[in-house]
Amino acid sequence: MTTLVTGGAGYIGSHTVTALYAAGHDAVVLDNFSNAHRGVVDVLRSLTSPDLAVVDGDAADRLTVEQIFDNHAIDAVIHFAAHKSVPESVDVPLRYYRNNLDSVLTLAETAADRGVKRFVFSSSAVVYGTPPALPVTEDMAAEPQSPYGATKLMCEQILTDAAAATGMQTAILRYFNPVGAHPSGRIGEQPIEAGQNLVPVVMRVALGELGRLAVFGDDYGTRDGTAVRDFVHVMDLAEGHLTALTADLGEGGCRVFNLGTGAGTTVLELVAAAAEATGRPIPYEIEGRRPGDIIESWADCTRAGAELGWHARRSLPEMLADQWRFVSGCADGAV
Numbered sequence: 001m002t003t004l005v006t007g008g009a010g011y012i013g014s015h016t017v018t019a020l021y022a023a024g025h026d027a028v029v030l031d032n033f034s035n036a037h038r039g040v041v042d043v044l045r046s047l048t049s050p051d052l053a054v055v056d057g058d059a060a061d062r063l064t065v066e067q068i069f070d071n072h073a074i075d076a077v078i079h080f081a082a083h084k085s086v087p088e089s090v091d092v093p094l095r096y097y098r099n100n101l102d103s104v105l106t107l108a109e110t111a112a113d114r115g116v117k118r119f120v121f122s123s124s125a126v127v128y129g130t131p132p133a134l135p136v137t138e139d140m141a142a143e144p145q146s147p148y149g150a151t152k153l154m155c156e157q158i159l160t161d162a163a164a165a166t167g168m169q170t171a172i173l174r175y176f177n178p179v180g181a182h183p184s185g186r187i188g189e190q191p192i193e194a195g196q197n198l199v200p201v202v203m204r205v206a207l208g209e210l211g212r213l214a215v216f217g218d219d220y221g222t223r224d225g226t227a228v229r230d231f232v233h234v235m236d237l238a239e240g241h242l243t244a245l246t247a248d249l250g251e252g253g254c255r256v257f258n259l260g261t262g263a264g265t266t267v268l269e270l271v272a273a274a275a276e277a278t279g280r281p282i283p284y285e286i287e288g289r290r291p292g293d294i295i296e297s298w299a300d301c302t303r304a305g306a307e308l309g310w311h312a313r314r315s316l317p318e319m320l321a322d323q324w325r326f327v328s329g330c331a332d333g334a335v
């Protein structure tokens with residue numbers, strides 16, 4: 001099977017490409033390197049195949065995508081390419097609507113025209129907004145609280161309608177909080193655009209690049225007062241895409257799946273686990289609540305277990321140890 005992987009030089013995409021090759025599949029990567037370093041390509045080829053095809057281009061550009069289909073026998077599409085920062089999407093919403101919607105329209109249209117039978121889409125737990133209950137199930141109302149979340153929900157609607165009309169089996173994967181890195185320590189999360197995800201910031205504190213971590217709010221009604229998230233290893237997510245490529249979703253089936261561990265971790269529990277994994281202190285400072293922050297979110301992954309046979313296998317200490325191996329290797333100039 002040859003899969004077109006848009007955003008395949010990015011964080012989750014690059015790990016998924018390694019999982020595809022480990023399972024004996026081929027991939028063609030399409031990335032415009034707006035949020036990935038070009039050096040990732042050589043590392044990715046060394047982890048997969050020297051022949052891995054990488055196209056430097058835009059997923060929203062119909063001509064570029066058509067040429068990929070002309071040059072390769074594409075069986076499936078995994079569409080990661082998107083802008084993904086919640087706060088940035090509030091500042092520049094049109095940039096988010098333009099990139100995220102144009103790219104899904106181009107990909108879905110071309111894939112349908114070329115008779116592709118399988119489409120996998122990167123969605124996010126942000127579509128739920130503040131969940132009405134916990135754990136979060138796929139059937140709960142989706143009420144995104146940011147333009148970024150709104151783009152993801154709109155993409156889901158576009159793909160649902162396209163699947164019903166064309167018969168293209170479509171898996172919509174709502175990731176919770178991806179963490180960790182490839183066990184080789186050679187690829188990991190290395191954004192160009194300033195990221196605000198918790199674990200990369202914690203790692204910068206461990207490295208000494210930042211003096212302390214700002215913890216936003218310790219007076220929520222949670223175990224220790226800090227926010228709760230469902231951290232999931234990026235290699236577990238990568239393997240989730242493999243199962244979504246081959247599971248029977250029914251004719252024209254379009255199914256939504258939560259991908260998380262099903263367990264919530266507070267910010268302070270994460271800080272303690274990171275100090276353990278890195279062997280470094282993680283000084284932190286409590287600051288006020290950040291407007292718009294969701295207090296608690298963790299996934300019910302029953303459906304992914306039942307229909308995809310997928311379960312997250314890796315623990316929080318493993319996620320943090322793998323991420324530390326990657327970032328400390330980068331800091332030493334090894335990558």
Ligand code: NAD
Nearest residue numbers: 007010011012031032033034035036058059081082122124
């Ligand atoms: P990433 O920024 O590391 O990867 C996205 C890649 O897409 C980048 O390499 C970027 O250069 C590329 N890209 C963006 N727009 C493009 C375009 N128009 N054409 C071609 N390439 C383009 O992000 P990630 O963390 O790997 O996220 C992958 C997907 O998963 C995204 O759709 C994101 O919204 C979704 N997601 C991420 C998280 C997370 O916390 N990382 C959580 C939930 C969902």
